[in-house]
Amino acid sequence: MQFLKCCSIVIIAFSLQQLHAQSDIVPNGARASSKPALTSASAPKNGGRESSAQNNGAPVKIVEFFDYQCPFCNATLPALQTALKNNSEQIQFILKHDPLPIHPDSMLAHEAALAAGEQGKFWEMDALLFAHQQKLKFPDLLEYGRQLHLDMAVFEERLKSHHYKPAIEQDIALAKALGVDGTPTFFINGQQLSGAQTAENLESAIAGRSPARANDNAAAIARLNLSQSPVRGPADAPVTIVEFSDFQCPFCARAVSTLVELRKQYAGQIKWVFKNYPLTFHPDSQLAHRAALAAGQQGKFWEMHDLVFSTQNALKRNDLMEKAQTLNLDMVKFAADLESKEIANQIEADQKEGDSLHVNGTPTFYIDGKEYTGALPLETFKAAIDRELAANHVAVPIIPDLQPELSFGPANAPITLVWYSDLESDLSLKATLTVKHIMNMHPGKVRLIYKNRPLQSHPNSMLLHEVAMAANAQGKFWPMHDLIVANAANTSREYLLSYARQLGLDMKRFDSDLQTHKYRSRIEHDLQEASQRSVQGTPVFFLNSTRLDGLQPEKRFDDLIAFELNGHLQASSR
Numbered sequence: 001m002q003f004l005k006c007c008s009i010v011i012i013a014f015s016l017q018q019l020h021a022q023s024d025i026v027p028n029g030a031r032a033s034s035k036p037a038l039t040s041a042s043a044p045k046n047g048g049r050e051s052s053a054q055n056n057g058a059p060v061k062i063v064e065f066f067d068y069q070c071p072f073c074n075a076t077l078p079a080l081q082t083a084l085k086n087n088s089e090q091i092q093f094i095l096k097h098d099p100l101p102i103h104p105d106s107m108l109a110h111e112a113a114l115a116a117g118e119q120g121k122f123w124e125m126d127a128l129l130f131a132h133q134q135k136l137k138f139p140d141l142l143e144y145g146r147q148l149h150l151d152m153a154v155f156e157e158r159l160k161s162h163h164y165k166p167a168i169e170q171d172i173a174l175a176k177a178l179g180v181d182g183t184p185t186f187f188i189n190g191q192q193l194s195g196a197q198t199a200e201n202l203e204s205a206i207a208g209r210s211p212a213r214a215n216d217n218a219a220a221i222a223r224l225n226l227s228q229s230p231v232r233g234p235a236d237a238p239v240t241i242v243e244f245s246d247f248q249c250p251f252c253a254r255a256v257s258t259l260v261e262l263r264k265q266y267a268g269q270i271k272w273v274f275k276n277y278p279l280t281f282h283p284d285s286q287l288a289h290r291a292a293l294a295a296g297q298q299g300k301f302w303e304m305h306d307l308v309f310s311t312q313n314a315l316k317r318n319d320l321m322e323k324a325q326t327l328n329l330d331m332v333k334f335a336a337d338l339e340s341k342e343i344a345n346q347i348e349a350d351q352k353e354g355d356s357l358h359v360n361g362t363p364t365f366y367i368d369g370k371e372y373t374g375a376l377p378l379e380t381f382k383a384a385i386d387r388e389l390a391a392n393h394v395a396v397p398i399i400p401d402l403q404p405e406l407s408f409g410p411a412n413a414p415i416t417l418v419w420y421s422d423l424e425s426d427l428s429l430k431a432t433l434t435v436k437h438i439m440n441m442h443p444g445k446v447r448l449i450y451k452n453r454p455l456q457s458h459p460n461s462m463l464l465h466e467v468a469m470a471a472n473a474q475g476k477f478w479p480m481h482d483l484i485v486a487n488a489a490n491t492s493r494e495y496l497l498s499y500a501r502q503l504g505l506d507m508k509r510f511d512s513d514l515q516t517h518k519y520r521s522r523i524e525h526d527l528q529e530a531s532q533r534s535v536q537g538t539p540v541f542f543l544n545s546t547r548l549d550g551l552q553p554e555k556r557f558d559d560l561i562a563f564e565l566n567g568h569l570q571a572s573s574r
Contacts, residue, residue: 049084049093050123058092060188060206065096065175067183068110068129069103069136071281072196072361076184077130083202091206097171098183102563105136108159110168112141115158121148182566196360220356221369228346230274230292230301233263237271238394239368239385244275244354246362247289248282253309254375254545255363262381269389274305276350277362284315287338289347291320294337300327375544379412406477409439409447415564418542420451420526420535423465424458428485430551431539437554442561450477452526453538460491462523467496469519470510476503 064080066073084091097114099106109129116125128144129136138159145155158164175185178192186193188205224242241259245252263270276293278285288308295304307323308315324334337343354364357371365372368388372380389395419435421428438446452469454461464484471480483499500510513519533542541548543560 049081049095051084051088053093053095055089055092058090060087060091061094062091062202062206063094063096063187065098065171065180065183065185067098067100067103067106068113069106069133070100070183071133073184074130074133075196075279075281079197079199079202082199083206086199086203087206096174097168098175098180098185099168099172100183100562100566102559102566107165107168108138108141109136111159111162111164112144112155114164114167115155116145116148116150118158119150119155121150124148198358198360200358201360220353221366223356224275224353224366225349226273229350230296230305231271232274232302233271234268235271238269238392239266239388240271240273240366242273242275242366244277244350244357244359244362244364246277246279246282246285247292247308248285248312248315249279249362250312250545251375252363253312256306256309257545258375258378258381261378262385265382266385269394270385274301275354276347277354277359277364278347278351279362286347287317287320288315290338290343291324291334293343293346294334294340295324295327295329297337297343298329298333300329303327406450406472407447408450408478410444411447413445413447415442415446415561416449416542416544417446418449418451420453420530420538420540422453422455422458422461422538423468423481423484424461424488424491425455425538426488427539427551429488432482432485434552434554434557438557438561441558445561445565450481451530452523453530453535453540454523454527455538462520463493463496463514464491465523466514466517466519467499469522470513471500471503471505473513473519474505474510476505479503 062084084093097110099110113122113125113129116122125144125148128147132140132144141159142152142156145152178187180194182194184195184197186197186202186205188202193201193205226240226242229242241262243255243259245255259272263272276289278289292301292304292308295301304323304327307327308320311319311323320338321331321335324331357364357366361373363373363375365376367381367384368391370384370388372384417435417438419431421431435448439448452465454465468477468480468484471477480499480503483502484496487495497507497511500507530540537549539551541552543557544564546560548556
């Protein structure tokens with residue numbers, strides 16, 4: 001282990017040295033020795049980024065790994081411009097391309113920027129790409145080239161031949177060597193900053209200080225005004241959780257079920273306070289926050305809260321009006337409150353409080369004043385709550401585990417994959433192979449939870465699931481599962497007993513468990529849960545908050561996992 005640790009340090013040190021050694025690479029993709037750096041004659045100044053890119057020999061180097069399709073990169077631009085302008089003489093700014101696999105149009109957009117840079121228009125193309133993050137297809141890029149009056153024959157050839165892709169892949173390899181797996185990521189004076197940043201954080205790193213953190217600002221936390229905020233839980237609960245949330249943020253949506261479960265497990269001991277923090281790059285979020293508060297004027301904030309998060313893909317005005325109707329609200333009052341200055345002021349006040357705490361991502365939680373960021377696992381929240389209860393001399397509840405989950409993988413893995421399966425289904429073998437691919441490709445990153453979903457249309461399915469559960473009682477669920485799905489046509493009791501003998505099970509116990517239907521209640525518990533989640537067929541997967549019905553390509557899962565891991569990294573770093 002010590003040897004591996006030393007190797008990691010050497011690799012990181014070498015990679016950081018590469019960052020500085022490559023600092024003569026200019027944004028047009030060519031070495032400074034072969035092509036001059038961009039000048040003010042070739043492009044108007046793009047704030048502090050272009051100016052600082054020309055400061056060869058400056059005492060401070062800022063290296064940014066970025067992605068043209070990443071909203072957090074775009075959101076950080078104003079703060080970055082401010083920090084660079086305020087320290088213009090002492091910084092050399094170095095861009096490193098890191099298009100993420102979850103952004104399908106990003107690689108070609110980066111190629112377009114370098115192809116435009118070849119003609120002296122890198123920064124103009126850069127500005128267009130960030131300004132139109134939702135329009136980065138090949139025809140869009142050609143249109144931007146025409147707007148910039150590029151030599152279109154050369155520009156189009158560069159895109160079609162992927163001329164600059166090798167250069168971008170070099171930056172991606174460097175990012176991987178440094179452990180960068182999210183954007184934006186900055187290296188400043190040896191400090192690594194990941195995720196959206198404030199100008200204050202960037203300038204602190206430039207000055208050699210640690211970025212300001214909300215935990216250092218106990219006074220600001222104490223000044224939070226909770227009197228107008230929606231609350232779930234008793235006013236005198238011993239633990240208060242203040243959440244800064246965005247209704248269009250997928251990580252906030254994922255956190256909802258965790259908080260609901262916490263309220264069940266810590267009944268009467270948690271007060272959950274909601275603070276509005278719509279992020280600027282989520283265009284529908286502001287109106288969704290207004291709608292929730294407008295519903296709150298009629299006593300239905302939390303109902304609207306739950307409805308909005310359960311249908312994040314439908315947050316336009318008409319969608320919100322429909323949601324209000326389903327809640328039986330007074331529609332005239334709701335429409336008026338939706339536009340009220342009072343509600344707008346409440347959202348603005350919450351945002352100012354978040355800004356005072358340096359909140360720059362959602363969800364951000366304060367558990368009795370201590371900051372936690374991101375859609376954290378249930379166990380992380382429980383550990384924090386238990387600490388606060390102990391500090392307040394309140395007994396920590398003992399939570400019985402009446403139905404232990406059939407799971408594989410670490411409990412604190414950032415990815416939870418829930419799999420509803422029918423062992424008699426013809427699709428189960430292919431689903432099993434897909435799941436094994438996922439677990440092999442992402443070791444330590446995925447926790448698999450298996451759910452029994454025998455379909456009524458399959459007459460032997462309940463027996464097969466009872467067999468698997470009886471094998472589970474003797475520590476052989478997965479071997480029995482694999483035997484069953486690999487021999488789907490053999491569902492007779494004789495075959496099933498032969499599998500048990502093959503696995504070396506205690507046959508007397510195994511046969512007794514089947515005769516008494518000992519585990520049928522467990523299977524029916526899964527069936528009830530499936531009904532609540534509208535799982536009507538199999539296979540059905542829930543990858544964190546994303547539902548996937550039926551067989552899916554392995555690449556679909558890999559891309560989703562990459563997206564979730566990137567979001568987990570950014571949420572944990574903000």
